[in-house]
Amino acid sequence: MNYTAYSTEDFLADESFQAFVLGHDVATTSFWQQWLIENPGKAAEFHEAQTILRQLVGRPQPVSEALKQEELAKFRRYLQPKPVLRVSRRHRWPVILAAFSVMLLIGIGFWRYMAPTNLQYNTLAHQQRQLLLPDGSRVVLNGNSELKLSGDWAPGQAREVWLKGEAYFIVRHTAPARLKTVATAPSNVKFTVHAGPVDVAVLGTQFNVRHWAGHTNVVLRTGQIQLSRHQAGHTEQVLMKPGELVSTDAARPQAPLTKRAVKADFYSAWTSGHLDFNDTPVADVVALLRDGYGLQVTVNNPNLLQQNLTGSVPNQDLEVLLNSLGKSLDVQVRREGQHVWLD
Numbered sequence: 001m002n003y004t005a006y007s008t009e010d011f012l013a014d015e016s017f018q019a020f021v022l023g024h025d026v027a028t029t030s031f032w033q034q035w036l037i038e039n040p041g042k043a044a045e046f047h048e049a050q051t052i053l054r055q056l057v058g059r060p061q062p063v064s065e066a067l068k069q070e071e072l073a074k075f076r077r078y079l080q081p082k083p084v085l086r087v088s089r090r091h092r093w094p095v096i097l098a099a100f101s102v103m104l105l106i107g108i109g110f111w112r113y114m115a116p117t118n119l120q121y122n123t124l125a126h127q128q129r130q131l132l133l134p135d136g137s138r139v140v141l142n143g144n145s146e147l148k149l150s151g152d153w154a155p156g157q158a159r160e161v162w163l164k165g166e167a168y169f170i171v172r173h174t175a176p177a178r179l180k181t182v183a184t185a186p187s188n189v190k191f192t193v194h195a196g197p198v199d200v201a202v203l204g205t206q207f208n209v210r211h212w213a214g215h216t217n218v219v220l221r222t223g224q225i226q227l228s229r230h231q232a233g234h235t236e237q238v239l240m241k242p243g244e245l246v247s248t249d250a251a252r253p254q255a256p257l258t259k260r261a262v263k264a265d266f267y268s269a270w271t272s273g274h275l276d277f278n279d280t281p282v283a284d285v286v287a288l289l290r291d292g293y294g295l296q297v298t299v300n301n302p303n304l305l306q307q308n309l310t311g312s313v314p315n316q317d318l319e320v321l322l323n324s325l326g327k328s329l330d331v332q333v334r335r336e337g338q339h340v341w342l343d
Contacts (some may be wrong), residue, residue: 213294
């Protein structure tokens with residue numbers, strides 16, 4: 001099948017694409033995600049068909065009364081009596097199919113006009129999803145996460161997404177070459193991630209954002225980040241450089257935004273499914289558990305923090321990760337909720 005020649009209507013009529021959008025088949029999900037990554041030129045038709053299908057099976061947002069009346073008037077005009085044509089039984093089915101096709105196109109046009117253009121992507125526990133956004137930026141969405149965005153991004157307009165959970169962003173630089181600093185760039189060329197009270201604004205960078213249970217942390221791998229926190233009518237900002245982490249906690253709203261140096265690769269390692277350690281201090285691993293997973297970690301043996309760790313451990317499941325660390329360090333690991341003890 002030559003999907004590269006598909007129009008929006010072709011995507012809508014494709015059973016495999018329907019199964020992907022409605023989440024009925026894991027195999028089709030993997031296929032279409034990879035296909036979009038390899039065919040970014042079809043992103044507009046792809047996302048438009050995706051939006052229409054979701055609205056057809058979901059709950060459309062309310063529209064204004066004036067718009068409703070206008071569309072009803074159009075529909076009534078369409079239903080006005082027309083001259084009756086007598087069709088022989090032999091030619092009846094082609095005429096019926098043609099009429100059905102016309103009505104389908106009218107319905108698609110109506111939904112395209114009336115349906116909201118917001119897109120939403122979700123993942124289940126232990127599921128990861130790769131996304132290609134309309135501007136060419138890429139996102140890896142971690143398990144139990146949600147990403148929302150407008151489906152009608154256009155050149156010269158601000159690019160915004162809303163995140164719950166965790167995601168790794170590879171943002172495409174679309175600003176003029178003369179703009180080098182995110183802090184001095186106009187808002188319409190920035191890419192902004194809204195994560196609770198925190199806004200992460202960039203031009204073209206790679207970074208990780210985790211926003212769960214009132215705890216938010218941002219780790220920058222390359223480029224620049226202008227991080228803002230809005231609360232009680234006050235906005236606080238910091239400018240981040242590669243290898244820096246900023247963390248916020250809803251339980252400590254008055255704590256100022258502070259930056260500290262970290263190993264940025266640790267915080268994006270979940271995208272590959274494992275953590276690689278090369279003579280890494282245990283103190284750095286403990287810091288990752290605290291900042292990256294929001295855990296309260298108690299180390300009962302201070303000498304343990306002076307040891308180094310080498311090897312690779314899986315990190316897609318927190319329990320598996322903790323058990324693997326316990327075996328690698330030859331210590332007992334206990335966990336109660338978000339509190340972990342290393343004995």
